[in-house]
């Protein structure tokens with residue numbers, strides 16, 4: 072008994088020592104952070120911290136390395152550090168007490184980032200509050216501006232949190248099209264029958280041609296998600312389109328199939344369930360792009376229940392289908408297409424909730440005839456012309472419907 076009592080006393084003493092060493096004037100009633108979660112990828116990452124009360128907080132940015140600093144009042148962090156393991160955009164996460172009245176969370180990022188939202192929400196039970204931090208990748212120049220502009224006085228949070236500025240400066244009446252050349256960099260995509268033709272080169276050359284043709288139209292402006300041989304994750308492609316408020320997103324591909332006799336163009340829109348086995352296989356192969364380059368394929372940030380977002384998603388889906396139909400009618404009789412040329416499957420690159428999106432398989436590199444066409448400048452011109460007509464037709468119908 073005596074030994075036990077001694078042990079208990081020693082334990083109490085140890086606590087006292089650690090408390091007096093690290094928090095000599097602990098705040099009377101610190102906030103309690105009792106849970107934490109992180110989810111997302113290298114384009115968007117969400118951090119949620121469960122707290123017993125609503126915290127006041129401020130946000131700042133530091134460069135070299137890129138960091139987001141979130142300052143909080145005195146806070147007791149009561150969750151295991153493993154619950155906030157670095158993921159997505161962040162390579163290091165630290166949190167702890169600064170002094171008697173303040174605590175800090177430091178998020179070190181892999182690339183320039185910005186909090187596009189930082190808010191406190193009541194949790195479902197109504198008993199606690201959640202600090203929700205939504206980070207997005209940011210063009211490097213915008214990050215430098217952010218660091219330069221900010222002051223370190225309290226109350227400047229609002230300036231430092233908010234949407235990423237579009238890099239595409241277009242007047243609001245311009246119809247902006249994001250043209251996405253599939254694959255790139257370390258991810259070559261499919262290869263042709265003799266092994267020399269690479270999908271990433273075909274998609275880039277075609278994307279440039281299409282963007283030029285769209286830019287020659289009045290009232291339409293196109294931009295490329297990549298304009299060189301560069302790797303982008305699927306989520307980065309979606310995020311670039313969203314940050315620029317694109318009116319449309321067109322992802323271009325030329326994949327291979329096991330069935331070498333299948334040829335012709337296919338237009339894909341998104342759906343939870345694939346329309347058929349072939350569509351499912353194509354989506355699996357395209358979604359594999361992230362794994363090829365070793366990018367994280369984490370679950371997307373858990374959707375906050377948001378009825379408005381659901382409505383947006385449904386509306387966007389209808390617009391995507393309408394664009395796909397415009398492409399098919401423009402191709403009809405002009406460009407060879409596979410049977411049932413409008414198919415759908417769970418393509419990750421088509422997940423923008425607010426940008427109507429299609430994925431176009433121009434043809435299949437597994438088919439010799441298709442490969443010949445894909446390399447033929449005249450055929451490319453013709454397809455790009457038909458696609459431009461489809462975009463024009465779509466735009467006219469949107470304007471006619473007051474969109």
Ligand SMILES: [Zn+2]
Nearest residue numbers: 253324325326
């Ligand atoms: Zn592809």
